[in-house]
Amino acid sequence: MAYQHGVRVSEQETSVTAPILGTAGLQVVFGTAPVNMAADPYGVTNKPVIAYSWAEAVSQLGYSDDFKNYTLCQSMYASFKLIGVAPVIFVNVLDPKTHQKENEATTVNVVNMEAVVETTGILPDTVVVKNEGGETTYQEGTDYVLSFDDGGQLVITLLANGTVAGESKLQVESKSIDPGKVEAKDIIGASGGDEEKGLEVLRQVYPRFGMTPGLIIAPGWSQDPDVGIVLAAKCEEINGYFRCEGFVDIDSSAEGCTKYADVKTAKEDAGISSPHIMALWPCVQSGSMIFWASAVMAALTAYLDANNDDVPNLSPSNKLVGVTGTVLADGTEVMLDQTQGNTVNSFGVSTFINMNGWRTWGNNSAAYPSTTDPKDRWFSCRRFFSWWGNSFILTYFQKVDDPANTRLIENIVDSENIRGNSYVSADKCAAAYIEFNASENTVTDLIDGKLTFHQHLAPYVPAEDIHNILEFDPNALSEALTGGGE
Secondary structure: OOOOOOOOOOOOOOOOOOOEEOOOOOEEEEEOOOHHHOOOOOOOEOOEEEEOOHHHHHHHHOOOOOOOOOOHHHHHHHHHHHHOEEOEEEEEOOOOOOOEEEOOOEEEEOEOOEEEEEEEOEOHHHOEEEEOOOOOEOOEOOOEEEEEOOOOEEEEEEOOOOOOOOOOEEEEEOEEEOHHHOOHHHHHOOEEOOEEOHHHHHHHHHHHHOOOOOEEEOOOOOOOHHHHHHHHHOOOOEOOOEOOEEEEEOOOOOOOOOOHHHHHHHHHHHOOOOOOEEEEOOEEEEOOEEEOHHHHHHHHHHHHHHOOOOOOOOOOOOOEOOOOEEEOOOOOEEOOOHHHHHHHHHOOEEEEEEOOOEEEEOOEOOOOOOOOOHHHHEHHHHHHHHHHHHHHHHHHHHHOOOOOOHHHHHHHHHHHHHHHHHHHHOOOOOEEEEEOOHHHOOHHHHHOOOOOOEEEEEOOOOOOOOOOOOOOOHHHHHHHHHOOOO
16 A cells, blocks of 8 residues: 555445344345455355345455356346345355366566555465565465455555565465355255254244244256255254245256246255245346346245335235346346246246336245135235244243233233234235134143144235226127217
């Protein structure tokens, strides 16, 4: 850095608009991040990291536009810049200790006291800076400081009072993270001893943050059937009791599904059939950036919840979203009209269509058409049931082990019915009431400490098919032309 004497100013880019906060659709995103640029590169592997802003996410995980290699960055961009919603929980599975490679020593030019190493993914603690001949090794903090430019390249800034200040060329040795070494098994993860990895880390979200997962995604990975099936299974019995939903992409690469008519077969081959999952095809594009659809749909769904009093009763379908097109994984354009979009929907898969702006399109969970139970068929209804159940557990956990007397029963019944009436009056659902029925509470159950309540929920289903019958009225035409026969 040049010697400074006097008064000066600098400017930075305007911060993005503050995101909308909500937790009903709390996203938990699994994938890889350029952690070499993070504040603590080795401290964010297989650990849930919560971010309430773009700056916070970038500081903790790093950021790169290379969405293919660094899949968490898709959700980071979609949530904080494209949609504007927070918080988001990220789980990075890239381990810089094992997913790394050694770079060849390179010679770089020094221009205006700075040298740029045109290699991405460099781990700062592995950098060794020498003079051009390699005889002298310089010290970070004394002779130079390290940073990264917007492209993720390492910048070596020489210090004016350091011994390296007069050099015109530097020799740099380093190691880089290697996202290519991360495999689907790293996303699926495992649990052994005190260490949890991949999707197994989902268990830690509630104990760490006091928030239940709302949406699980793994953009760039869930199109792998092994990952998608495990992700769907993780939506149930989180911490033994909680439930949530997720989004799974159908593979739109050259080896996957490249035509809308083949989506049905691709979905079936991938084993995507859970009512807790919305399946998506194909990818979407925003400018030059290509996203797996799950990253954008999850951010949009969380945004809808946050703007709806944090109640997940709205369908994410037919909502304008800031994308510029639909594409296959390799960027090949896919242009679906409404009829083709409807065909994709009939397979239990959601997509995007352009109707005076790009819109999400599809209400069904992946269980459709195998099930027509409205609780499981409609994705918004499924989410409402899961959310209500989680809320019940969290609200009345404090009552566990209290005396099982009339006061306890009446307290739960009255509290839930008051709560249910408030949502009915707010038009969030058609009905929400609870009962304590003698027929469902036998004497043996009661003396065993078991109380069974029966709650009735009726979230509104989406108005998917609005039909208007048009009929020609000859009598009106006759009256208009003849004056009613006069």
